[in-house]
Amino acid sequence: MRRARGRDGWILLGLWLAGVLLDVLWLQRHAQPPAWDQGEHLSRALGVWQVLAEAAPFDPLWWQRLWAETPTYRGPFTYLVTAPVFSLLGPGYGSAILSNSLFQALLLGSLYGLERLAHGRAAGLWAAFLCAVAPALLNQRSDYLIDFSLTAVLTATWWLLTVRVLGRPRRPWLWSLGGGLGLGAVVLTRPTGLVMLWLPLLALAWRAIAPLLRRGRPGPRARFGRLAEGLLAAAAATAVAWPWWSQNWLTILSTVNKARQWGVLYQDGLEANTLAGWLFYPRLLPTMAGAALVAVVVAGGSLSWWRHRRIPAGPLAWRGLAWWLSFPLGALLLATLMSTKDFRFVLPLVPQLCLGLGVVLASATGRWTPVWRLAVVAIGIWGALASQFALAANPTAFPPRPPVAGPPWPLEAIVATIRQRSPHQLSTLAVLPDSQGLNAFNLDAEGRRQEFRVAARQTVAPVDQLDGDLAGFDWFLLKGGDQGVMSDERQAALDDLVRRSPAFQAAGRWPLPDGSSAELFERRTLGLEVLPVACRPERDLALDLAVEPPSPLRPGSEVVLVSRLRGPAAELRDGLLLLDWRPQPVVPSGQVAARETPAWRHDRGIGQGMVRAAPTGCLEVRERLVLVVPAGLPVGSYRLRARALDRQGRPLALRSAPLTLTVAGGGAQEAQGTETQNMDTVAPPNRIDQLVELGRLLRAGDLDRLFRQVGQINQRDPQQIYLSQGERLLRARLQETGADPGEADLEDLYGLALAQALQRHADGAVDTLQRIVSLEPTNPHSLMALGFVQLYRFHPGQAQVALDAAARLDPGNRTLRTLRIVARGLRLDVAGTLALLR
Template identity: 30%
Template sequence: MIESKRRPWVRGLPVLGSIWLVGAIGDRLWFTLDHSIPNWDQADYLTGVLNYWQALQTPQWFSGDWWTHLWQLSSKIPPLVYITTAPFIGLFGAGADQSTLVNLFFSALLLGSVYTIGVCLFTLPVACWAAGLCLLMPGLYRVRLDFLLDFPLTSLVTLCFTCLTVWRETGKGERLKDEGLRRKEPPNFTLYPLAFSLSDWLLATAIGITLGLALMVKQPALLFLVVPLVWAGIETIWQHSWIRLLQLVLAVCLSTLIWVPWYRTNWLLMLSATKRATIDSAIAEHDPSLLSLDAWTYYLKVLPEMISLPLLVLPLVGFLFFWRRSRVSSQCLGEADFGPKTKNYRQQVYGASRAALIWLFVYCIGGYLLSSLNVNKDDRYVVPYLPIVALLLAYGLTLLPRRWKLLQWGTIGLALVLMFNNLVALPLGSTPTQKSFSQHFAYTGEGYPHAQVIASVIQAQPYLRSTIGVLPSTGQINQHNINYYGNLQNFRVYGRQVGTRKSQVEQDARSVSWFLTKTNDQGSIRQQEAQAALVKTVEQGTDFTLHKTWALPDRSTLKLFRRSIPLLEVAPVVGSGQLAISGQRSAVSSQNSKLFYTPPITLDQVIVPDRVPPGQPIPVTYRWSGDWQSLQSGLVLLTWHKQGQPAGRWVHDHGIGMGLLHPKVLPGSKASRFQVVERLAMLPPQDAAAGTYTLEATYLDRQTGKTAAIATPSVSLRLDAKATANPAPELDLATQLRTLSTALPKGGKDLTAAFDQIGRINQYDPTQDYADQVRQATAYRLAQEPKNREFAYTLVLANVLKRRVGDAIASLQQVVQLDAQNPYAYGYLAFINLYDFRAQAAQAALRSGFKLNAKLPELYALSGVAALMQGKPIQAWQQFQQFERLEKQTN
């Protein structure tokens, strides 16, 4: 009997497959026509795919550090879509169109899920109609034809809801059997066959897995699934189905095994990103307040456009017929048996339909209300309830009289025409302006020069990782798509938006070697004054020269500027040739110097001024040479010692080429040795004693940890408070980080200002390799001088920036020993322990901090979090109250 009841579900699979195939062919034809450039979000997500694809080339499945690194590749958005897309670009090549092939997989999941719910709750025709409507709804095809997270989110949320629905209906079937109710055809038609063939525990496992996967796509998955899950849980309690309640609880617990590792690693950055994406974006976009009616009717107003008006009107007429028939059947209900043609049976059918409709409305209304609670409104945020809306509309279509069948197909035909009109603009060759969410025209106009921009930079600097400061921010020219096209070329070029603060314009101009500017429309620039100032500095100043220009389809001009005197130069060594560099004073190293170890590189030349004042940046030029691997993986530990006083010094540790040497030499290079010229600035302490300083250098291999002394040229400089400061480049990022670490012992506003500057310099090195350079170099120095408090604080900051939690805790434990009377040190230790969910260890550190300063507001805030993590809400509330009081007194 069960086998016969499974046939309706199986019988419709050819129809379902045909629907998917038609949609797949249509989608790929659209992508063939479309020549557009990925927008802000699309380009950002595509870059995430490249990052994960690169990481998965060399997996280390049993390494905890590798998994931590994998999760940290995407610190704000869960990475499931990136991971699932990686095989597609591995098979079909890296590119925007190739990456969208993953949507064919998610489309199959979505259509199969909707089809299964249709068979489960209604009939086979409803299931097939619903799958077809999912192809025709503007709200769904709009996100299906983009590389966004919304379509995969919709697919997996619907899949989870499908598993929950089948599990729930299985329980109903079991109860009917226990009650001895026998019907020739169950009220909910063909579902029970499907449900009875599956174990309740297997379905509960599927709920847990799909819930975990949905949360690994995007956090809003919970907005659509929490209400149905709670509803199902309440039903099991009401029915005293304790075994099924246990199944549901275990399903939720199972999901944590999937989503907890990523969320645990990135929870703090995720929360800050969520705040920017919701509250900050809502303010910037002037979204309605939650206290207004517009906030709660926003998605209702856009629903007809997301569904398509023809697909909305006719099913509503069908529901009018349903309402009328159900009332008639209710009035005519008698004592007849439950035969398939009796009014009693018809009333049972309508009752089962109402129960199914209530369940679907629970999902839709719950998702609508929770999405409306989000202050940031966007049409695509509610796409996950559209497949269930499609089910409701499909059921409405089947309720129409049979003589209206021609009208049904006519409505589908009209929806097809509207879809074509929204996706393809005729005549081809231009793309009109999109006026609504449902429109997503294929761009058939002239191409954009992103690939040529990247090629120009690589040709000019073939051995370096380059960063382009992107000053416009339009849909076609922005930091994200420049970054994406640069990453497509083996991660040789990165794009970043600079010029966002007027106070940082000068630092931006001195720190970035490439800039892109654009005439006419500048796009969505929030700080227009700052951006205009930086454009003027680049285009009209003497530090940059125009490298190349391109004409854009919108009749504007794209300009690529390059720094006139490069901060870094790399060239193969041919014979005894050297790169020409100019300076005030130079010295060439002696090749006959006696070394304890043979270094793999040489320091060929150093240029410094004769006399400089302390506390001011000093221009310095280093020329290094060696084989590519040694240069690329090398750190140089540079110490400028005062003659006769080894204690008087400053350090200038950094990676060779500031860590910007690309791991791979361009194909075709035959050189065995290369030369690197660095034009940098170093910073002696303000209290450095006057006198003559000389250089001592050590090579540290970043891969092996091996060190070797480097012969240094006979070079010296004199510190003199009366000397005039020399013009110098911007301090290198490693030096800036070491300088900023001095704010840690001070805490408070000094720490806030330091992290504000770190956010700025992170833009200049998109991989944040400078923090790794400082971390490795400082760890080596601290091992040599374990009581050096300055090194200890620097190592803490570097570990925190690289999110090496275990190392950060270890370095902070060393800090609290070296700086035992500083309450901030204990606060930092408590914070990192809280970040790692070690509330008791955090509370122990805070007790030491309170003994030193019981009026420090930050300690009370951390104590409140620690209490909350330990399940002590009253104590947490008391600590937060004390924090607010002290904050008011401080301000």
């Protein structure tokens, strides 16, 4: 028996190595970049790889950073497996595809284990072979999506659960623990994958509860053993998935809903109330395993049964058969009921089909069966080669996916051009086209591959706010010809604005394989430039500031603040600047300034957090940012007071040249005329100023506008560094406040609470919001925000207190009503929930 197992292991290893060889040959002939979803997955994997390279497992902030790399329903498990492959083979699309080989090994081993339990060794080997040549699995194995890894993890979890239910193992607790860990891995791969196991999980729940309902007095082990094992499995699954889920559950649920809406709009739909909808997957599944292969196996199995007129050896009890069918039938029913249909939705059922075909191949008897089995092997190999390389007629009836050679797309050259111009900073590229070969997703992945120096983002500003995108990005990529499926009038209008704007110039042009060309535009004077300089004996920072146009300034206007800051790179990378313009002791009217607090400030992170130079040596950081002159500012002269802080909030030595700004009479309308005439002076906004403005929207309860603006800012700051910088800056400002905070301090508190909430720093956000509520107890919006954050922390009782108080102040708020329903539902308050639903 031991020798047989060893021989089976070598056969499985040979199957796996053959698959790896097939993938390598395919990759050598494939020259196309990743498409949309593939590019996003690759970008996420590279981000996880970067965080793992800086591993600090005993630091909670490191774990938060790791889980923040995957905030959507596409969990981190696939990327965690890909990261070591990047370290071994180098980061890139090909390495990501080859990481599927690890999941292939898991899939083959799990399927072999399942088949041995169902029938025997021979059936296990046949099932593994059929799985290795299934065209749908080959299709996904030579791509980088989550569906193949989910298939492998689901199959492995199904094997662990099945051994515990049907295998009578010596250590049942260990297998229950393994099943729980597998369920946790499914959630970490894609939480929606767990619903495919809804019927087996329901059966397991009944299996655990049923002994408690039996009459008589069985022993404690017989009565509570299964329930205890189920609780152990649930605890293991929770321990694996909870850290990621608890941090990202809100965005996971929202992206699941967004994906559902996208599928309804852009994917084929066959409703479950039609015959075509019910027959779609039963017709598709045989082609996913290879139509000719399935037909030959079924024909041979039917012939063997007809000649012997008996069920194959090893009949299964009806309970065992019900268990074996619970996963495939439950998942098939669920997929059929969905309005959108795609072969990837039922990919985990292909190994289950191979399981049944393996039993047929192993149990058939007759003198003709060796030839029949040899024909199965030949057809399987033929189908695999036809699917992956289109070498001959395709016997599978499944669409082939041969490698695409042709001329390469210039992603690497586009990113390299930006890096050459700005090598010491993170540059954000606004990508207007959305074609399969050229889009924001694959360009962002390429930017991460090239030392994480370029981030690519789509633009999201509405057509009436395109000036914000024009000011917010230094780099734009345009394309001629077909723009892709998501193109619209907004994109065309922004394309025209960039081409006509005197603030931008062409930086590169590349011909594309589709016959069009890609054009890269850069701002003539970049909003941020980072240059290496020689270090001086003095190690302090030196700051020079100027404004364009020069004084006098108009209240309510916007000017460009030009800064040059020199100093050690280690301090500039994470440093903060606090700039105050204080009124002179005597204003021109002769009146003495009434207050000593700064009348005007312009706080920001150095380089807005985009400096990416090595910590050694010295740098000069040149920035051009919008400086907003507050409306209603009294006329007079204002002298600069500049301070710098390090990452921990400690002061840094800073020398700044004196700068006095004069505010003259007049309004913003006069200043706007000058700005319109000088479009080339357009500069990016200060994102800390924008954060404070977002806090004002939170205070006013204008949530729709708030989240629209957050989405636009997040595109321009791809790592949302403004949130962490804003939190540090606002904390520093609030520490300067006395015991009696003023109106400006209350606005700072709202900005701080928003920054903490958007970073998922829930505990800090609760503390800040509680302080706000104590200062402004009659504002329902702060109470609603507090209740929402408490719900995020899974504290429904505390959330209900805040939300009920908000409802007394604003009883007609529909969003508030929804949150109250959720709070009562989490507390299992059925009566209260139903009362609010009426």
